[in-house]
Amino acid sequence: MKKTRNVLFVSILALACMGGGCTVKAVGDPKRPITINANVVIDIRGLKKTAANIEDMISEEAS
């Protein structure tokens, strides 16, 4: 029972890591610089918070 639980835990963790947003890809001759393609994950809620803070600051300091 304990073993099954551990296997399940490691499997879920491995799947979560594989589902990540970063892809690192090496292209071409290993002696030459590699190309890294990374997916940047942008948090829209975080951006909206930043936008709201900036717009609040502009309107408050203007008045």
Place this chain on the structure above:
Amino acid sequence: MKRKTWKVILITAFLCSGHPWILRAESDYDIKQMTPGIQDAFKNRKARYEELQRFKTEGLIGEDREGFVKALRPSPEAEQLAGRENSDRGTIYQAIVDQNHLGPDGMGKVKTAFAEVQKEKTRPGDWFQRPSGEWVKKQG
């Protein structure tokens, strides 16, 4: 090694991996370095804020779906004001993209976020553009 130790190692590795689930919880975008250009953009926007509100109330300027303002009727004064405001907004948006390393899709996302905030902040009677492109007057 004990099983518990392995669990701790795996969880620590996961947290340090920069997984999007973790990043999403910590994302905090900001203007980290205030260059003279960015400072000017803020200063200009504050200085023209009241004038811009007046033009919006008169229905001459509206908030578009890309986080910028647009002259809604032919008026050289409104067009000039919108042009200056958009130039300063563009400076601020670009600073957020650059300083937070948001990548090629970053500008689109920043514009969308600001457009949504502007729409929320728009006062009743002012005009804004819906994501579909339709211009509507905000209801009270």
